[in-house]
Amino acid sequence: MLEKVDLTKKVSKEEYKEKMEQLEVKLGRLQRESKALGIPVLIVFEGFGAAGKGLQIGHLIQSMDPRGFEVHPIKNETEEERMHPFMWRFWTKTPARGRIAIFDGSWYRRVLIDRFEKRTKSKDLPAAFHSINSFEQQLVEDGNLIIKLFLDIDKKEQKKRFDKLEKNKETAWRVSQGDRERNARYDEYASMMEDMLFKTDTDYAPWTIIESMDRRFATLKIYTTVIKAMADQIEKVKRQNAEKAAEKASVSKETSGAVDPVDEIAREADAQMRELQVSILSKADLSLSYTREEYKEKLDKLQKKLEKLHSELYRRRIPVVLGFEGWDAGGKGGAIKRLTARMDPRGYVVNPTASPNDIEKAHHYLWRFWRAMPKDGHVAIFDRTWYGRVMVERIEGFCTTEEWKRAYKEINDMEKDLYDAGAIVIKFWMHIDKDEQERRFKERQENPEKQWKITDEDWRNREKWDQYEDAVNEMLMRTSTDYAPWVVVEGNSKYYARVKVLKTVVDAIEARLKEE
């Protein structure tokens, strides 16, 4: 989940002030509502040292009624705590119905800092993760809301903050030897965090990454996340209560026409969240291009290289899974054509993914993709993939909200299975901008040879560009992993895009062969 985090987003002082005023009022209101409904809330702050957990908790509680929450700083265990099972200190701190418990550090320390410092042994990790998930699931099933925030900063920023703290006599004590050590071995620690996120990002208690380089941005995103989660939970409880009441009265549960203010808060938070969503796509530099000569030369070299690597893969029995997604007319077909140009056709298969047929519909949506997964030593290329679940199916309403929401984890699990079985897994997003798409659509329409490639549906999809962009950004964020990364391919220049795809595949294979 940390793969695609963009840490550059900022918020101006003015925008911050204006938005915060509204958010603070909303949070106060939601706290009162959730108290009245008896909803217990746990808010967990985790993340890198000096990312600003303490400061952000300070901001968050400003708009809360102090009689309704409690902050639990989770530091080294006390004598008393050490003499109990690890989860004891957290179980005993779970909030009563209607109350909010805020954790500055949490039960995750056992699989983060304690793991890094080898207080948690490798062999005890599976049990630790089991305990954590069991704890959270039990609480959620009992009606608790768990909001998990992960504050992310990069290595350089962390070092800068530590330096600044140390320079000041009053704050120097806050930087420990351990902090410095974790900064020095930042990448190693980050990979433990990634592992933790993979194992505990559940549908009942999902993580939200808070980009924390800019403190104002982080505060806004934390407020928005908490508000959205609380508003959703309040809605849910109200709906359940209404259903129960209706069942008792045995009447239709038609609701009155009046708009619930919480409903409105939820909708606004949704819009705000989209705004704060860091757009991975918008970071792509679409001006990148190659001349025809550059293209020819690079392409030829890479294709020859891949030809050799392909037989080496076969010899070493390494399977490869390549997924292609992207905007309509984004250049998937052309890229696949150049990719496979010199590959031995006995060693790869291109699987075009159309709408599921009847037999496919009669199975789990992943079934047809599992069937097409390559044997050891073979390459499977998918032109459109299992990610349809979180794009077209989500947007067109072909599946329920619960279904596409849980699909991120299902897909991550499947790709992890492939990776664990030795496969190289890469997913490409063929990216172009809206103008370029229009140009290509028109060109297709005007060219009799290409007319078959363009349908009314393509134009209809184009109208939903913004919806797709949101869905794609969320997908890239939630499913780009170190074992199966997403690669955004800058595609306005077809030459550039095709070379990038080939080079990415070649590099990944070479890296793997070196490992072995």
Add this chain to the structure above:
Amino acid sequence: MLEKVDLTKKVSKEEYKEKMEQLEVKLGRLQRESKALGIPVLIVFEGFGAAGKGLQIGHLIQSMDPRGFEVHPIKNETEEERMHPFMWRFWTKTPARGRIAIFDGSWYRRVLIDRFEKRTKSKDLPAAFHSINSFEQQLVEDGNLIIKLFLDIDKKEQKKRFDKLEKNKETAWRVSQGDRERNARYDEYASMMEDMLFKTDTDYAPWTIIESMDRRFATLKIYTTVIKAMADQIEKVKRQNAEKAAEKASVSKETSGAVDPVDEIAREADAQMRELQVSILSKADLSLSYTREEYKEKLDKLQKKLEKLHSELYRRRIPVVLGFEGWDAGGKGGAIKRLTARMDPRGYVVNPTASPNDIEKAHHYLWRFWRAMPKDGHVAIFDRTWYGRVMVERIEGFCTTEEWKRAYKEINDMEKDLYDAGAIVIKFWMHIDKDEQERRFKERQENPEKQWKITDEDWRNREKWDQYEDAVNEMLMRTSTDYAPWVVVEGNSKYYARVKVLKTVVDAIEARLKEE
């Protein structure tokens, strides 16, 4: 889950014949219904070698329409399968909607036979369990029904069956070197099975243990389990369909008065299941007793021993958790009194468990018990426990069916946390028969000193004896683990019961001290 399995149950030929006739008709009917509703069903056969998987599958399919199911024998991987990720062969074999897939062996082989033979490495086990649970959860969330049957026989019986097979030329080939090896190291293999059951007995895909010493009994139980699970699933799907229809029509979802035949099948299967439920309690020999002299002598010796062990526990910082449950007037109080008679009062606490107060009700039901868990080196004794969830709360309807059903796993998880933190955990069921209870109740009523101990509620509970007995049997089966066993204490003789409790505690402590 294998801790308390009783392998002695038998069924006569006549009873078998009579019951099977009805069951076969029902199964055929359910297959047709689930086909019409498009329910995909997976039936998994696992268990010890020679427990009769093949034979039982043969019985099961006899009453099914062969066009609706497929049997998948899962042996060593084929060349093709070995060249794919492990789960590939199972994903590709998942049934289409309305079809039944029967697995003779399954995806569990990776954590059973492959683990035993070290083809699965220790370090790969967590990922393997993750894959298994993810696979099953995804299928269930997609509407699949997964029925998991574990066929259990003991070491001696297994050896006998292997011997018999080997004597016959026609069947000798069926006994492999591996089979013999697993028989020789039966206990080791059984503990891997226990570990597997702990990690994969989920609420979405629970295991049913099939006691398979007597083939007729096993067949009956398999049929009943499958029928019950299918009938329940059919009911569920019908209810959901009705709700959806009602929502669309925006009318009340009042159902018609007619009894659905599937409903009746489900109820009958429920009753039958109870009958087949191996009663752990009925195996207790309540005639066991001691004379006053024997009692005095043993008690004195054990109490002195425990006194010493108690300070040794303190010195070594080992916590102990002792739970007492049992019939009203079963002798809990008396046993606890004798247990603690010579223990240093600074080192133990007795926690009486009454109905939860308001603050306790405002938390998860396990919260109050977590709070009372002992520090290292201390002993916590619970007079009634967290098992109230699956007894009184279940029977009196203080919690929902989903709640008490998932409580088995929640409780197992909690006790595992305690054990992992170094605790000795033992649960006692103080068992008396109905006549003995009546005698004690009357005695209490007649004795002015003891009248406070008996209330109208006690008499009311007594009327629900059978319901409690079912609940207790299920509880003992599902929550007696090697890390936190249940001990049924034969309690008609108070002398015998008290000595047994003391001796169990003394033995458990001594065993632990020896380990360290």
